[in-house]
Amino acid sequence: MSSVFAPGQRWISDAEQDLGLGLVLAADLRSVTLFFPAADETRCYSTQHAPLTRLLFAEGDVIESHAGWRLQVDDLKEIDGHVIYIGETEDGDWRELPEAQLSHRLRLQQAKDRLLTGQVDRNSWFNLRYLTLSQQERLHQSPVRGLRAPRVDLIAHQMYIAHEVGKRFAPRVLLADEVGLGKTIEAGLILQQQRIQGRCQRALILVPEPLLHQWLVELMRRFNLHFSLLDDAHCEALEEEDPSLNPFEQSQLVICALDWLIDDPERLQQAESATWDMLIVDEAHHLRWTPDYASPEYLGVQSLAEHSRGVLLLTATPEQLGIESHFARLRLLDPARYTDLERFRAEEADYQSIAQAVRALLEGQNLSAQDQALLQAKIHSDDSQELLATLCHPETSAEQKQSARTQLIEHLLDRYGTGRVLFRNRRAHVQGFAGRTLLTYPQSMPSAYQEVLHQLAQDETAQELVDDACKASWPLNAAYPERLYSLLQAEEAEPWWQFDPRLNWLLDFLLQEQDEKVLVICAHAQTAIDLTEALRILGGLYVPVFHEGMSIIERDSAAAWFADDEGAPALICSEIGSEGRNFQFARHLVLFDLPLHPDQLEQRIGRLDRIGQKHQIQVHIPYLQASWQHALLTWYDQGLACIRQPSAAAATLWHRYFATFCQRQERAQALDVFLQEVAQAREHLTEELDQGRNTLLELSSNRSHLAQPLLAALAAEDKDPELREYLELAFDVFGVDSDDLDEHSLHVRPGKEMQADAFANIRHDEEGFSLTLSRQQALAREDLQFVTWEHPLIENFMERTSSTQMGNSAVATLKNPKIPAGTLLVELIYRVACSAPKALNIENFLPPTGIRLLLDTQGRNLAASVSFKGLSRQLEWVKKSVAREVVKMRAPILRELIEQGDKLAQAEMPTLVEKAQTQMHQQLEQEIARLHALQQINTCIREEEVQVLKIRQQALAEALNQTQVHLDAIRVIVAA
Template identity: 30%
Template sequence: MTDPISAVAKGLCDSPEYYEARRPFVDQLVRQRSASRGYSAVLSAPIELYQHQLDTVSRVLSDPVLRYLLADEVGLGKTIEAGLILRQLLLDDSQATVLVSVPVELVHQWEGELRNRLLLDDATMERRLRLVPHDETADESGIRQHSLVVVDEAHRLIPHFSRRPELREDLLHTKGLLLLSATPLHGHISAFLDLLNLVDPAAFPRDDLDGFRERVEQREREATSLQVLASRRANLRQRGAVLDGLLVRHGVDPVVAALVQECRSTDDLTAPAWSDLINYVRETYRISRRMIRHRRNSATTEEYPVAGRQATVVAIADPARAVVDEFLEQYRDHLVGRSACLPFAQAVLYGLGGPRALMHHLERRLAAEPDSPEAVPLLDRALLEATVARLQLTDTSTRLRLAIEVVQERLDRNLKVVVIGTSSDIAREFLEFAKTQWDGLVVEHLSGVERDMGERNVWSFLTGPGGRVLVGDHTLEEGRNLQDAQVLVNLDLPLDPNRLEQRIGRLDRFARRTQPAEIVAFTEPDSDWVTAHLRLLDEGIGVFDQSVATLQRKLGELFEDVLGRLPCEGSRAFDVDLPALRASLEDERVEIDLLEELESVTAASDFDEAGLAELRDAERDVAGLRASFARLTSARGGIGLRPQEDPRTGLVRFGVEHGDVISGVPDDRAEELLPLLARPRTYARDVAISRGGAAPLRIGDPLVDWLADYLHADERGRARAVLRRYAGVREAALWLACDFLIEFDPAYLGAADKAARRRLRRRGDALLPPTIVRTWTDSVGAAPIILEREVLALPFDQGSDLVIRGQVWNDVLSALPDWRQLCRASGEAAFDQVQAMPILTSVPMVAAERASQEAAARLAVLHARSQWLRSASERASAERELKREELLGQALVQGTLRPAVSIIACGAVVLWPAS
């Protein structure tokens, strides 16, 4: 029914019960779409709403080219961001398919996130979503046919290109590509270029590493320059020197030139021109506009909770330590003049991990085959055999026993404890001790354990009640979410500080708790080796105080330097100038922070503070949603799903089973609906978050979307007519109620595909949120407010009101023989009233101006960036992007300036003399 007014005029009306049952729910749907800017995947997923994650989703999905590097700092939720993007893609297009490639040890974790936090069920994952480990991606066929490919820990997929070079070509030619990496800016420069080349090959050719390095170094210098402009302490002379430099680098950009001139013309160091210039240069000349990076403690992430860390150092008096330290010194003497850095470093690693770890390491080397990399040269065998014999005659279990005591103390406090050892042998021995001590509370994740079993163990550890223990080795050190654990016990400390940071980072990430993660490390005061190593990690690097993830490159250099000096200097290799090291690391942190801040996103696109506040207000209206859904699914004129809300859990289930008749739904449509009722739902977002697998009743949920589609197709409730007795009239009077839906019109995009229109409509919804306007008019004009409120808008009263049907039509038409003409005239009066409202006068003009400014800003950025592209292919690619954005911008302005207006329901109320 496209014209409800004509339907009323022709008498094609039904009971007002249908309209009154459906109206509140339709209002909720429009409000949800408005508040969420059309991102139904966000609303219908049981996740907490954070500004930086919503910003990432909107930036990616509003772009006609779906190719991005998501580079949020560790622990800020890149998995959720990518999951929401792929979920929206699957919701928007029933034919879309997605491939997700992750490291093998993260497959189970991703499966859990996709099912429990993104509610992608088994059927979807079987038909439209494939999740594969990195080492199987190289053998995957049809990569280019997927709508989107998502690669987690993307830097770890790059080595697979050497085995199958065509994999790189496949990724370069996918329709959409999301790469996830937390450390692109401070890893190896070539790896960074590799990632950017995959998402934007024209702007980042792989054969120009020197040019890319120069670009990064230029941004590092520019970061310092912009810091001067932002500093309140910098005077006009210092700022003037920075302005000169900006003109040298970006003077061909008219926006930069104009802003520089504006800055020069003012003596006010707080004038808006300074921040305008900083923000423009930041956004326009970022290393890549296709990299999105948010940082902790920025404006958009300040609400995001991160666990933090604090250290507990436990001293050991180990009777076998002297044997270990003596061996390390003797072994070092044996290696003089030989290139055996790696074997010695391994001996040091296991020696620092305790006598028992070293004993197992030496036993394994002595048992190695002669042609094995671990084989022991003949001249070293006697020393290694003698050391093993001495250790076998000594008590080497002191560290394990103390670790058991440490864990016991935490279990007594009902804490979840992760125990990790570099040595899988020691981790397994601890596991045996632990199982004897706490049978039923201990699970393992060790190399050699079947992967699915290990993942189930991690899940049971994280979700099981009370204190528990998870024992692991290196397989737990990267990419895994263990923030629900409170304690990390290190059976040893890796030589590589980046490895230790990865290990600690499993717990120091997003977490809803007040206490930081406790990081337990063991020291041996009588050992120069152990104390020097711990002092370097603690006092020199500070890895136990705060995250050092941004120092990856510098710490890698430090690690290589220590490794090189170990054979010559022994434990003294750890004795670096600690104050100087801290200072150099702090300088590195400042430089990285400046560059990261320059490259990070600080302003939300669609979800600014006001937009986020509107969304959260809508989410808090649980009572309104509950009442509207209950009315639709329980009242006369609705759809009989019989929802039942458990007051204890807040979960909603439905009293409909297969074979039941669903009132208000034809049998053929009921067959579509019944399977959608199995999943538990909830009105409240916090209930959905706390209850695994429960879905918020929001647009994007299959049930809610089915109801929305059904109400759109079902004609009932669209046209109604009622006779109402009223003492205030002496003769019958017709009043018409019209519900207008006013929304951004994406039709101005022309013959674009549906996906492009959906993306544009979301941008339009952010500028001109959809709204429903209701009018009451007669053939002359709008109803008086008092009459509307106290008479016309009252709900249908079965005791006194009459549905106009049968004989009542004859009475009404006798009293109002010009019924059709009155309906048309009243409808025209309703249109005139709406056309004069701000929603169709001033509001679209303001929205169109904002759309114009947004489009101009995007075009300015793209145009400025194209100026420094070097190759013809890069410039051609930029030109295509400019034209595409220009068309989108024009459609965005037109669609907001001239919104779509449609009547979704119409009702006639005939006021009848009371006598």
């Protein structure tokens, strides 16, 4: 076939393949001119050195005319150097197609076309392509998918929750670990997994305004997630550009303050109409609900939750506003499961027997008759009864028993406890906390306070006056005498801090602990402001303050100054500093006063007593003797016992006894006997909770036998040498320069020919960026990016490699003395893929899968005995001109081998599809069975919900049946 240029011929530019198919316009001895219609470009080359390859098809190829019809080539003829293809069209007609009329959009993406027309890439590109496919297959199937990349320590209970919830379709859960155990981290891990699995593109996070910045920073530095913060200024700026746009639709990831959103109905409506894949609400205990009253916060979140597939509510103190609000929050998550408050109360009371049944299953190798009777009575659904029968049958194998036991436990937790929607871990079961010490400092009651209290006790009008300003009503606000004094005294009167002995104590304490960080919390903003002023005037101490009257920026800079090693040794916070903030670098906490609710107290202590705290926490409480503060101290310490450790019973006891406590205190009755009664009730309730609800919650919140393999898998990934190898290969292919900094870290920067998108979505400057592959180093060094298989750098490499043709055709020589020169091998990589609507998430069942074949000229497949890596090591590159010559000479056998490879790959496909089908049916049938079982105890579960699952199951089955396998890459290997 002529390779001399002639008008009408089709050629491809080796250097600029994106130009598409070129058409020779003119040619003479010296130059040739080509027009590339797809790119609308004309190029002129020297005929001697034109980097061009003639495009020629052969028998069996399917080609397309530029009028759009297709032809399967049967034969071809050449007239004046111009080829005419002859073959059968899709309609069964025989036609001729001159090459000049080939579709100019015809792109040589397919490996076979590219190889046979001499378009070969570097060997390293082929290697990267294959490694990318095999890593993608592994990563998709890995149980730790989506958990690798966050810059976090591997903590069992967090990883368990993240994995359990993150793998769900549209997860809706309440994350209620005790204060400081990492709910923010868990939420981030869940979000990250959902994003990596393609299940979440749009997320909205609602947090109390003081925590906005902290969330933004945590999301960025730990999860590499860049959220847009929406507030008035930002929304108005967007609307100025285009008043018709919805600010909530301008970013995929949005964070804003809950109160800001709720206070503005228009903004709320915009947020609702933007629809979300995931809604996250922090400090969700603020969503107040009772049968007679739903707060605006509750109603706002309820309507947003209806517009979001997934919902995560976060609170360390779910029962702070009582069981009704707790129930109502669960209902936001699963309206079908939580329909009736009274039944929920009854269920809570019944948890003890469920817990007993679960314990029997956990402990008993063989169930006793009593345990069996208990389980019989508890489980109603057919699937659970079947499992119980399997478990009790004498011929069941040990393995079957174990599986039945595990599934039964799941059923009990899901159907009778709050296990599926509520996760709560307690400090007592998480290692690494050094505990708390309580130090109290009695001070005498100043007479000025006594007078004010006496006056208020007599004067109802004055009581009403101070109630509003104190955020608590008389006589409870007697717990804050400095506020009462300030509100009632004349302006010229001496300020309270001149005579309040707590102030002198604080001053001495801060002077004495100047080398330590001390957090001071008090209930009111004005008290915090007065304290800073007093410390400055009385002791010359400049201590930053943090309260609700300051702007976000002012607050964040005060917190940052305190957090800085060289910064302020103390920070004075009003109550808003007691929520969500991370102050675990300090170990001294001064409670200048005590709050009125034990959950609020726990929130305060939780600023220091949280993950990352390395010391025992010293809780210092200066109090005025014979005051309400004194009474609150004994109530919390001796009655509820919730200062020295968190107490699961505290909130319930508070609801039960607080009114009596207040009455006794008001009447100045002795508290000793009463507190003994409370202490007894506490012991009883704690035991009951431990036997019942807490056991269930703990079991479902941290299942160690599931968490440990996850931690082990993540730890192994952290040491995976293949990551470094992959990176080095990708750097070479993509033109990225790198320098080692130390054993684990390196600096990368754009090389002269770096492909433009290699650093997309990564923070970097002209000099590139530094990265580490070590988790420990990443935790210690914020300046290094933590690169794992799920970092954007690797994602960019993978995406670019698999979505383009790069590396899908290569030629190499094999240097192995045992193999005779001239031996031909063909390495064929097939990709099994199933195209389906994104929402079906078909990749969960059938991930991108590669089939590697290594064929000799007899058509034998040697792949099993010759590994990819082993072979690659023995290969050497060949010049492009030589490669083309090899392909040209061996074209007929190559075609035969490709045909043979196609058949072999096709033969492997049914097994893969069958496996995916089985897995899919098992999973969906389990879901359907769960809904049927729930229907038996809850009539509100509609049949439509079951139908949705069935339709999904059918759609997945049909899509999987359309799975195809195609040749993704081919390498010709010739022994030298």
